[in-house]
Amino acid sequence: MAKLTLDDLRRLRDEKKKVMSQRSAEGKRAEIVIGMGTCGIAAGAKAVFDAFLDEMSKAGIEDVVIKQTGCMGLCFSEPTVEVLCDDMPHVVYGNVDDKTARRIVREHLAGKALVSDHIFDKPSTDIIKNAGK
Amino acid sequence: MHATLCDLMTDLIQNAVEADAAVIELIIREAEENLEFEVRDNGKGMNSETKAKATDPFYSDGRKHAHRRMGLGLPFLFQTAEAAAGEASIESEEGRGTVIRFCAKTRHVDLPPFGDFAGAAAMMLTLLPEGEMTIARTVNGAGYTLSRRELEDALGDLRSAGKLKLLKAYIASQEEDLRKAG
Numbered sequence: 001m002a003k004l005t006l007d008d009l010r011r012l013r014d015e016k017k018k019v020m021s022q023r024s025a026e027g028k029r030a031e032i033v034i035g036m037g038t039c040g041i042a043a044g045a046k047a048v049f050d051a052f053l054d055e056m057s058k059a060g061i062e063d064v065v066i067k068q069t070g071c072m073g074l075c076f077s078e079p080t081v082e083v084l085c086d087d088m089p090h091v092v093y094g095n096v097d098d099k100t101a102r103r104i105v106r107e108h109l110a111g112k113a114l115v116s117d118h119i120f121d122k123p124s125t126d127i128i129k130n131a132g133k
Numbered sequence: 134m135h136a137t138l139c140d141l142m143t144d145l146i147q148n149a150v151e152a153d154a155a156v157i158e159l160i161i162r163e164a165e166e167n168l169e170f171e172v173r174d175n176g177k178g179m180n181s182e183t184k185a186k187a188t189d190p191f192y193s194d195g196r197k198h199a200h201r202r203m204g205l206g207l208p209f210l211f212q213t214a215e216a217a218a219g220e221a222s223i224e225s226e227e228g229r230g231t232v233i234r235f236c237a238k239t240r241h242v243d244l245p246p247f248g249d250f251a252g253a254a255a256m257m258l259t260l261l262p263e264g265e266m267t268i269a270r271t272v273n274g275a276g277y278t279l280s281r282r283e284l285e286d287a288l289g290d291l292r293s294a295g296k297l298k299l300l301k302a303y304i305a306s307q308e309e310d311l312r313k314a315g
């Protein structure tokens with residue numbers, strides 16, 4: 001790969017902007033928050049971040065916001081990931097590894113179904129029972 | 134313990150974010166003999182009593198989690214430095230900020246692997262909700278710098294999946310260029 005410059009980044013941003021403006025007609029917000037306290041980092045939050053980026057790239061998802069926060073107080077279930085989508089219940093997933101992160105992208109973000117076996121903070125029992133469908 | 138040096142750095146950046154820093158600098162110098170990095174922030178800093186306890190794994194200031202009695206980030210850093218024939222230090226002043234330094238022998242058998250810097254740096258640059266974060270990375274005298282403000286000027290808000298992917302590719306290309314120079 002040739003060394004990229006800031007001007008290259010501007011050009012790539014403009015190319016992506018054209019694609020994104022065609023896709024963002026829905027106007028729905030989606031945000032992922034990864035726990036990056038000492039506990040999250042030690043449990044593999046970096047690999048989870050990489051998996052989210054890679055799987056979203058494969059799925060053509062550009063506009064989901066990925067944020068990071070400190071310890072959420074759930075050290076025993078790290079890495080933890082909070083997912084906030086406008087049309088879905090807000091959930092915190094626990095014990096998220098590379099594979100689970102990819103499932104969250106495919107099933108939760110793209111498929112609009114909760115990844116029930118990794119939900120730490122249950123939104124409500126009826127939603128879990130129906131796996132978010 | 135953290136698996137990589139990048140994890141240790143990320144942990145220090147997260148500490149700076151939690152100390153309400155508006156400006157964070159990460160400086161990394163790799164050479165044949167020594168590997169050093171330091172994190173400088175202008176956050177709330179520590180008084181001498183807190184600083185003295187900061188390397189105790191059974192101490193936490195309890196501000197974020199009231200009943201927590203452990204804080205492992207800095208102890209991990211000191212333990213890693215000592216294991217790899219190096220040292221770590223804390224310089225801090227309440228109300229002014231903190232400087233954390235780490236140094237170890239580059240080829241020491243107990244030094245953890247460096248880790249994937251492109252991904253880690255993309256995370257570190259976007260940890261701070263807003264403000265400036267710079268990274269100055271040098272390997273055997275050759276180097277490059279990253280500035281969150283400059284990158285935001287080029288890309289806009291960095292925290293969407295598409296922008297993060299571009300940011301990671303940009304840093305990977307700097308790393309590749311650095312390795313060629315070395």
